[in-house]
Amino acid sequence: MSHTWKSLRASFLRLAGVLRKPQRDAEFIAELESHLQLHIEDNLRAGMTPEAARRDALIKLGGIEQTKERYRDRRSLPVLEALLHDWRFGFRMLLKSPGSTGAVVIALALGIGASTAMFTVVRSVLLKPLPFKDPTHLIRLYEQSPDDKFPYNNVAGGIFKAWKNQSHGFSDLAIYSNGAEYNLSGASGQLPEKTRATERMAQ
Amino acid sequence: MSDKADVWQGTLALMILKTLETLGPLHGYGIARRIEQTSGDLLSLNYGTLYPALLKLEQEGCIESEWGVSDNNRKAKYYKLTRAGRKQLERETRDWQQAQTILAKFQSATEPST
Structure with a gap:
């Protein structure tokens, strides 16, 4: 039971993570920087040169970008994030050319309207059963x-x-x-x- | 590359929880070092893999995080165990001990009994 609750809680937070992207990105970057600094200081104390200390810290971390990537994947739902991104992109493209967007919208509206009208007739004539018992x-x-x-x-x-x-x-x-x-x-x-x-x- | 063992799937969370239980609130770097040292440097751990694991534990409510200041006056994000995390640790420890017991039985049973 508590396991279900835990994964439910985690899923919900990941869903929420889709929204608050910039702040959390900034926070993780700060955390990574603090991590690297702590590691570099340790390395310096162990007698490494500054370059070597930094290099070693980065190698042990396994790459800043890869780490950020993995963190982001876990923080929110990448699929949903990509979907939202696509939507925003599509919406912007539509706004960019209002003329063709309008034409498409009208064409779709007419198409949907015509099909609905046809279906209403077909339904009342052919599909809807007569109001009798059998x-x-x-x-x-x-x-x-x-x-x-x-x-x-x-x-x-x-x-x-x-x-x-x-x-x-x-x-x-x-x-x-x-x-x-x-x-x-x-x-x-x-x-x-x-x-x-x-x-x-x-x- | 080397004959160090990779961290097995699922064991990293247990190591993190145990580390936090032993040492109290600690930042990511500290946890990584501690895990490496405790393993007697037998484990090759990419420190970067720790952070998604920490995030997962936080999302599950097993740990909490808070920004603080380290011993040498550096800002760092500190993680600490919650009550739910303590319970989770108990449960996972038990599961592991059970798994070990079972495996040990298999290994000692190599000779066919007559």
């Missing part, structure tokens, strides 16, 4: 006149009743007629509206 099993029945002159005739009420009573292939049957219009008025002072509706008889 939409894939819906079937529409018509009456057809024997001479084929009226293939999609409305069914008469009595015939519907006979279908309903005598057929066993359907779990339910309903009848509706199209094209009626009604005036609806709101209950608490809303304006009346004319709506198209279908009459439907379920049971």
Whole structure:
């Protein structure tokens, strides 16, 4: 448990390290300088010449730049740092040429808008299921006149009743007629509206 | 280059913690020298590798750092063990002792038992 907590804490600090870059860079440089000075002084006390003392200290450290590099890698998250750097760079480049940026933005906006509109239509027409219990099993029945002159005739009420009573292939049957219009008025002072509706008889 | 051993992965943190426990607050250079001396100069340690390790320990909350002044009046960043660090040291020491015990058993068991 405490191990998880430790690495969580470390990750969080590394994430924060992405932000406070310059100060922490300066602090580590100061720390490295103090390290080298301490080492050089020790070497001088051991009887080395100043150049040799400095050279030895640098060799034992393993290179200033390499050390800084390794330290930076550990301090923050290099991947995230690079990503932020790329973003900033990209943003600056966009600002540099507002004309082409504008054109691209408009093109993208139109493209996204058009796709959204298309998708809205496709969704409501093709994808969104009908508001019935078992939409894939819906079937529409018509009456057809024997001479084929009226293939999609409305069914008469009595015939519907006979279908309903005598057929066993359907779990339910309903009848509706199209094209009626009604005036609806709101209950608490809303304006009346004319709506198209279908009459439907379920049971 | 030489027949000095490199520092094994993961052992550097333990050496740092142990050094800080023994000597109290110390700067990076002091820790590096101490580790080298304690190993009887058998260990080749790039002092530079110490700093990322110190940073990691600090991020994990095992040590704390603070700027101070060294014996010969130099500014230096001092590291000291925290309570969490002390616990971590205990745990890691235990783990190492266990690993050593196991390995020792393997080494003494070279003769097939009859």
